[in-house]
Amino acid sequence: MDSKFSDMLKFGINLKLSGPSEDKYYAQRLMFFIINKEDFDADTEDDERINIYVGSELSLVVRIVDSVLTFDPLEESCYDAIMLVLDFVANLHQQVQEDYLKDDVIENEFSPTNEMEQSDEEDESDDDMEWI
Secondary structure, eight states: OOHHHHHHHTSOEEOOOSSHHHHHHHHHHHHHHHHTSTTEEEEESSSSEEEEEETTEEEEEEEEETTEEEEEEOSTTHHHHHHHHHHHHHHHHHHHHHHHHHHHHHHHHTOHHHHHHHHHHHHHHHHHHHTO
16 A cells, blocks of 8 residues: 555544543444445444445554544555545544434433433422422
């Protein structure tokens, strides 16, 4: 691989994500995007490091840590995989962030702790009415 090209990849792309939870969500969405492309496959063990396969050959590792996406090229065939990741970032970044916020709001609204807090508040308001 051309050393100038690999030097360029040492710099990351700051995705400006909100934290580790959104980093993982973003990585999952990127992985599923890649899986759905012909001639590509991807997997992950920790939602932080995404292994990208071109054909059946592992050619690129993408990491998303502290909101920064970095590339670790392993084979010459990584160019197509890098272009696919850049396509995802260029065209779907904003949508993925919006989806994360929607999912996060929905989860927080219907989480067991919020439901318990809401029922406690209802119980307290019922108790307030009893003494009147």
